[in-house]
Amino acid sequence: MSTAQIMNSARIRDLLPDDLPQVVMPACEARPVLKGQTAIVTGASSGIGRGIAQALCAAGANVVVNYIGPDADALAAVHEATHCGCAHRGRAVAVSADVSDEKQVEAMFRQTVDEFGAVDILVNNAGIQQDAPIEDMSLAQWRRVLEVNLTGQFLCARAAVREFKRRGVRSGVSCAAGKIVCVSSVHEVIPWAGHVNYAASKGGVMLMMKSIAQEVAPWRIRVNSICPGAVRTPINRAAWETHEAYNELLRLIPYKRIGEVEDVARLAVWLCSDEADYITGASLFVDGGMTLYPGFETGG
Secondary structure: OOOOOEEOHHHHHHHOOOOOOOOOOOOOOOOOOOOOOOOEEEOOOHHHHHHHHHHHOOOEEEEEEEEEEHHHHHHHHHHHHOOOOOOOOEEEEEOOOOOOHHHHHHHHHHHHHHHOOOEEEEEEEEOOOOOOOOOOOOOOHHHHHHHHHHHHHHHHHHHHHHHHHOOOOOOOOOOOEEEEEEEOHHHHHHOOOOOOOHHHHHHHHEEEEEHHHHHHHHHHHEEEEEEEEEEHHHHHHHHOOOHHHHHHHHHHOOOOOOHHHHHHHHHHHHOHHHHHOOOOOOOOEEEEOHOOHHHHOOOO
């Protein structure tokens, strides 16, 4: 499959792996607050991005599932989004593109406009970790994490702002000309030993988001961040799959439960809707209180 290629949802059934389980969803409770809009969700073939893509689609948006990696994962994400049980659900397609590559990002936006006619929402979710103690971290590890987590968000946000300004507010669709949600982390404010490249990238996302929000607000473009704490996804399975690991994790969470992908996805839908129209430049933490200095919960 060529880079940045769109796969129409009509082809999904033929391309899915044979052993993919049938998606059986309960009656959809999502409201069509994003009806008629189109969203690009980067890094959407798994984890938080996949959950956000499904939630946006259930709220009526057409969704581009951006990915880099196995085609089957992206196709499965599209399948889930388009079988959510909501009569008002949008369409979904998969687009392969490396967010750290300028040409691939620009191609992804062009193809999205060709496919759906517009881009209304960008969820900047793609991110990676390459962890090491500072004395052992290679320059390649430092650069790659910054390229994906920070430069990738910049390239996608720049392309989105260009499209939002070109098109302007679409009357009857949304109060805003466009919405950008940057998926950051509690580590935009919490230092993280052994993860200096990751924490630096998320600290950069925070001020990048706020600076863009300040700059583009006069064009009715809203830019915000969602900052998850510990969220149950396959990538961090070791932190929650055993009783011992889970209890150790809960020591960092005053609310005493791990987050679920749906906790983040519900916030993303709301931030992208007109119900949040007066909110821009904000970092919203979905962390069960992880940023509340849990070591002091008994008075210190």
